[in-house]
Amino acid sequence: MGFLPSLYGCLKLKRKVNEGAVKGEEEEEGFSTQDLFFKFQTLQIATNFFSELNQLGRGGFGPVFKGLLPNGQEVAVKKLSNVSKQGVREFTNEVKLLLRVQHRNLVTLLGCCVEGPEKMLVYEYLPNRSLDNFLFVTDKSASLDWSRRFTIITGIARGLLYLHEEAPERIIHRDIKASNILLDEQLNPKISDFGLARLFPGDDTHFNTFQITGTRGYIAPEYAMHGIVSVKTDVFSYGVLVLEIVSGKKNLDSKLDNGKPGLLSYAWNLSQGGNTLDLIDPSLQKFNRDEAAMCIQLGLLCCQANVADRPNMNSVNLMLLSDSFTLPVPGKPGTQGCARRRTTTSSFPTVTGSTSNTTGATKTSVSSGSDFSRNSISVSLIDEGR
Numbered sequence: 532m533g534f535l536p537s538l539y540g541c542l543k544l545k546r547k548v549n550e551g552a553v554k555g556e557e558e559e560e561g562f563s564t565q566d567l568f569f570k571f572q573t574l575q576i577a578t579n580f581f582s583e584l585n586q587l588g589r590g591g592f593g594p595v596f597k598g599l600l601p602n603g604q605e606v607a608v609k610k611l612s613n614v615s616k617q618g619v620r621e622f623t624n625e626v627k628l629l630l631r632v633q634h635r636n637l638v639t640l641l642g643c644c645v646e647g648p649e650k651m652l653v654y655e656y657l658p659n660r661s662l663d664n665f666l667f668v669t670d671k672s673a674s675l676d677w678s679r680r681f682t683i684i685t686g687i688a689r690g691l692l693y694l695h696e697e698a699p700e701r702i703i704h705r706d707i708k709a710s711n712i713l714l715d716e717q718l719n720p721k722i723s724d725f726g727l728a729r730l731f732p733g734d735d736t737h738f739n740t741f742q743i744t745g746t747r748g749y750i751a752p753e754y755a756m757h758g759i760v761s762v763k764t765d766v767f768s769y770g771v772l773v774l775e776i777v778s779g780k781k782n783l784d785s786k787l788d789n790g791k792p793g794l795l796s797y798a799w800n801l802s803q804g805g806n807t808l809d810l811i812d813p814s815l816q817k818f819n820r821d822e823a824a825m826c827i828q829l830g831l832l833c834c835q836a837n838v839a840d841r842p843n844m845n846s847v848n849l850m851l852l853s854d855s856f857t858l859p860v861p862g863k864p865g866t867q868g869c870a871r872r873r874t875t876t877s878s879f880p881t882v883t884g885s886t887s888n889t890t891g892a893t894k895t896s897v898s899s900g901s902d903f904s905r906n907s908i909s910v911s912l913i914d915e916g917r
């Protein structure tokens with residue numbers, strides 16, 4: 532792969548960045564342990580002993596702290612709660628893979644720390660935090676003008692295409708949502724939390740937290756209902772996110788729907804009635820009408836109920852780049868399987884983990900609730916090929 536020589540260069544450079552990392556004895560595949568590991572003590576000092584003042588927030592995997600390394604670099608340290616049952620070797624193997632996943636629209640993973648019961652991931656720090664802090668906050672959404680929003684939509688598409696088609700191994704994110712898009716100083720988007728599902732094989736803890744961490748509204752119906760994972764489950768979530776970025780509204784927001792269907796149905800009904808542009812965020816004083824209409828149509832295409840009708844990220848990128856691409860007419864958006872997931876957890880199959888092989892095929896095991904057999908079952912796989 533032409534990608535490897537430049538990648539190797541990046542890894543060599545990273546040695547300088549990871550000051551305070553453990554000295555390495557072994558070198559394999561262009562990695563030394565020095566590239567990979569941070570000392571627990573270094574991170575303790577960097578984060579002021581994981582002080583509450585340094586805590587940036589807490590996600591489904593545990594708390595995240597801001598840290599300052601001895602070389603002056605700011606980092607975000609994700610302290611994984613003791614939910615990962617993965618052994619140290621498997622964990623570090625996964626981290627090694629994730630260190631090779633590098634793209635300007637992905638948050639850079641700098642390394643990890645595994646000492647005693649502690650497992651942590653160390654990322655570059657992004658001062659503007661996540662997209663939801665801008666999009667859904669009244670006095671901040673105005674700083675996202677149309678051209679910035681369009682850049683964010685295209686940047687996320689570029690990052691997802693890389694994960695699906697260009698990374699050393701295909702990565703299906705599974706948790707694309709506004710809070711997993713971080714913004715750099717210029718408000719360029721970077722996808723975070725990619726590959727985390729790989730670090731928690733056979734562990735249902737995080738997937739259960741979908742119900743409480745705000746991911747409902749982004750989950751593709753076939754994933755929510757049957758545990759079927761494919762690149763198209765990410766495409767669905769991306770479509771929801773595009774509609775949120777254009778409209779400034781959350782998909783499932785009680786203020787918006789007030790018991791009525793969410794953003795997808797709202798957008799669909801507007802487009803059916805020929806009023807597509809009524810969806811646009813009223814806080815946008817000016818916007819490019821053609822781009823905005825195209826983004827809404829694209830968002831609806833990505834959210835179609837029929838998995839096969841959804842475009843892949845390659846087509847999405849072509850649509851976004853081209854002036855003259857005629858988009859297909861979208862079919863009806865998928866129903867939110869997550870509503871059922873939220874309300875009837877006990878009788879609903881819960882995704883408990885997955886394994887990917889090198890062709891990108893994903894097998895997801897689903898443990899069932901009371902309406903189903905208690906045994907784990909394997910569910911189907913959609914392999915799109917690469």
Ligand SMILES: Nc1ncnc2c1ncn2[C@@H]1O[C@H](COP(=O)(O)OP(=O)(O)OP(=O)(O)O)[C@@H](O)[C@H]1O
Nearest residue numbers: 587588589590591595607655656657660661710744
């Ligand atoms: N690299 C980073 N730079 C700056 N802030 C970050 C970084 N990574 C995470 N954060 C912030 O830390 C908080 C927790 O992030 P985390 O990704 O763990 O949770 P989440 O995305 O809110 O939820 P979930 O785990 O369900 O995806 C968020 O407010 C996020 O903006």
